[in-house]
Amino acid sequence: MEYSEVLTLLQKLCAAKGTSGKEDSAADLSAELLSQYMSVKRDNLGNVIGKKGEGKGILLDAHIDQIGLIVTGFTDDGFVKVARVGGADIRVLTAQQVTIHGKKDIYGVITSVPPHLASDKDENKATSFDDMTIDIGMSKAEASEVISLGDRITFNGPFDKLLGNRIASPSVDDRAGVVAILRCLQLLEGKDTCPIEVMFSAQEETGGSGACAGAFNAESDEAIAVDVSFASAPEVSSEKYASLGDGALVGYAPALDYAMSQKLMEIAKAKDIKAVPEVMGGRTGTNGDDIQVARGGVKTALISIAIRNMHTAVEVCDLADIEATARLMAEYIIERSGKNA
């Protein structure tokens, strides 16, 4: 595989865990990686905030949280009851392996209800989240020793290297964005740039509270949010959505700063970086929406990385697209810094 810097970062970050509101090891690891480039602190909501340079500059954002489940109780037999954290996809969770982050990490399997016990006899329907339970092979008394209400659950899955430069893993959404920002900073090392603020934001999957509070404390008057978007696949139109390998997806939307979008496309062309426009009709459904209206307003751009199977444990991305996103941001910052110097 090519793109070894991106690959190494993605593998590390996908192995770390952190659901919305409890970003745990993912936030810790991203903070550690970010501290190579700038001073880093954590805010009240758990955002990882970095800053290099003084004064107004550019804010780069990617969310560090991932979707998952939360413990709501136990059945009499010791099966764990849950609710979802973010938009977990019920259709892929039957017999899915999970980790419950209790007093220690507990292995479990989401139960698969045999047809004769199913409340909904429709074979083609997934169990509802209300009926979902996790088998941890323990009695209720044993379970409540190690697991507490509110503990978080993440979906297990290998970091699978597919053909070419493609990867399948849980939580590529949005560790791919975090990697793109870290790689961008790596590319900018030794260069004199405008002030850069970085936010690895908490709680995007539950509504963007992290970015909302984080952007309030940021000084920058310009921001780029990096998130994942839909890649074409069977039943996901290639006319409507970009394909893996198309490069950075530069967002165009009424809520995004048009001049920034144009500039990003222009730079991509000039620097021979693969990029295509991704057009949305209003807001973007990303942290960009929250950052845009922070304080008196922030000019905001969005770059997306195409992935397949979003919100499953097999999110597929192409490392070349992460690299393209990193390079495009780096070139944008270099140009912006030159202009303002």
Add this chain to the structure above:
Amino acid sequence: MRKILEEICSLPGISGREDIVRDYIISKIEGYCDYQIDNLGSIIAFKKGKKPAKNKVMIDAHMDEVGMIVTGVDSNGFIKFAFVGGVDTKVIIGRNVRIGKDNIPGVLGIKPIHLVDKADESKIPSSDSLYIDIGAKDKEEALKYVSLGEEIHFESEFVEFGNGFIKSKAIDDRAGCAMMIDLIRSDLEYDCYFSFSVQEEIGLRGANATAYTIAPDYAIVVETTTAADINDAKGEERVCVCGEGGAISFMDRATVYNIDLFNKALQVAKEKNIKAQPKTRVAGGNNAGAIHKSRGGVKVLTVSVPTRYLHSPCCVCKYEDIESSRDIVKAMAEELASC
């Protein structure tokens, strides 16, 4: 047996592609018995006991596991497949698989939930719409790595968790194979035949032939069966219960069992202080369906390990139930050989 179980569960071997499993079994039984491989690929082993048997007893477990087989590649390089054996669509979407001898990694994709109509949010896609993504950029690249007819198996490692539980793919029926290997490697009271049969999951093909060849008086099928002891289910709706020992069948969808053998097995287990339980639901089916009507008819007993989430990449059972199942099988083989 524990190490053998872990190793044999991890091997790939869908129906008709049992070679790797067969080679492994042979490596473990070589020197402990006489064996032959029949025309379909099943292993027929004969283990000499301390005494000759009055009745010819055959013990059977199947080597194959459920999975998929490559049927085509679409114009964008996505792999189309057919199921091999009964696989529930909802336990494989969003999972990792391995294709062919080179173990090419792939994943079963799905249209993102964000793009699905609200009314269809919990609807499982039809099996025809499923595909495997190996990351190929087009059909040509995919065909360099994957060929039609190649086997596809689940990627699911062996895990121990909770109170003595294990999770793996293919516990159905590598648990049975592991028990038979263990018996062949131990000292037996009476002469005994063993059938490691192929192609159970696509309709009991292998056991048809091995039962004919062995021509037993009695047969014991060593299997796994659905344990529905989840979500506070009560009584017989649980079918059988993890931790309560080997499940003995009186009837399933393929066989009406010899009631004397059913009763005898529960009685012998009780006498010998081995945990056993009746299977409390007429469901499922196994090689007994083929063996009991072989030649002029064979009296058959089935002992199964209670297993949750059967035919999924994540089968769950208790190791102690595999031990008690083995002990029942051993005791009943002696009983039947000498009765």
